[in-house]
Amino acid sequence: MRLIVDSGSTKTDWIAIDDSGKILFETQTLGLNPQVLSEAIVEERIINNYELYRIRNEVDSTYFYGAGCGTEPPRKLMEGVLKSIFQNATVTVKEDTYAAVYATTDPGEPSVVCIIGTGSNCSLYDGEAVHQKITSLGYILMDDASGNYFGRQLLRDFYFNKIPKSLAESFAEEFNLGAEEIKTNLYKKSNPNTYLATFAKFVIVHKNEPYIQALINKGLGLFIENQILQFEKVKELPIHFIGS
Structure with missing residues (x-):
């Protein structure tokens, strides 16, 4: 199972897909901007979502595109939180610009x-x-x-x-x-x-x-x-x- 995540400061959209690209479910959490949120708050906002917490061990890859992830310290913070929750998954964190490029060009x-x-x-x-x-x-x-x-x-x-x-x-x-x-x-x-x-x-x-x-x-x-x-x-x- 793969998670594709589009995160802003206000809200974060999560989509889970299988290897064929079929959408398994979609969910939403509050925004996860690591430039303005502590590690504890970022983690809390994710694990408080029942759907994400329930499938945390089934995820094999996570692609996170988020506001505030353009420099290394906040990007490392986000990587650390995601790896601690989705322990069986490889984690890729990029700034939200990349998702915008993929979506529009x-x-x-x-x-x-x-x-x-x-x-x-x-x-x-x-x-x-x-x-x-x-x-x-x-x-x-x-x-x-x-x-x-x-x-x-x-x-x-x-x-x-x-x-x-x-x-x-x-x-x-x-x-x-x-x-x-x-x-x-x-x-x-x-x-x-x-x-x-x-x-x-x-x-x-x-x-x-x-x-x-x-x-x-x-x-x-x-x-x-x-x-x-x-x-x-x-x-x-x-x-x-x-x-x-």
């Missing part, structure tokens, strides 16, 4: 592949290997146009009184925007990036509002400028977007 087709979800990143696939120009410094400094980016901008604009009154009232009705609630989630609880991304659905629902349109355009503009345009000859290549 034809074999050997050079292209630019972008992920926009809770976080964001951009890579160049040259037909053989995946290249990144920008080293991610995490959600506080980067992640333009992502869910947590838009959540952060909404909260800032709400408290700086920059959101139009009627839209601000709708925002306050839908979410708990008390200062203590926000600060507790940002500075005292785990996964502040995921918390920020929960506000992004407000952007989607109200995307036709002029204020929201300007917010989206600014975020996407930053992503294009800071990520996509880093690559030479980008105008000659197909550009793929994938994400939540």
Whole structure:
């Protein structure tokens, strides 16, 4: 049995297949980003899933593609957790960009592949290997146009009184925007990036509002400028977007 895993900061999708490629089952856990979660929390989120725990000794290979796995320390953390749970399996851990490339490009087709979800990143696939120009410094400094980016901008604009009154009232009705609630989630609880991304659905629902349109355009503009345009000859290549 093989496990193929696509993990973001908010959720993780697991698919089990047999040697012929037949899907045996699909399941989901909370996000497993090793850059923002401890080893203990990552392990807990996996073993608390009954389906995964039940078949842990039947798995012979695990392919994990995840956010936060682009550098060696978090990648090693994830490998260690997976090997401790699926003890009979070989384990491969790569950043989520590889899964995005496999999902969107034809074999050997050079292209630019972008992920926009809770976080964001951009890579160049040259037909053989995946290249990144920008080293991610995490959600506080980067992640333009992502869910947590838009959540952060909404909260800032709400408290700086920059959101139009009627839209601000709708925002306050839908979410708990008390200062203590926000600060507790940002500075005292785990996964502040995921918390920020929960506000992004407000952007989607109200995307036709002029204020929201300007917010989206600014975020996407930053992503294009800071990520996509880093690559030479980008105008000659197909550009793929994938994400939540």
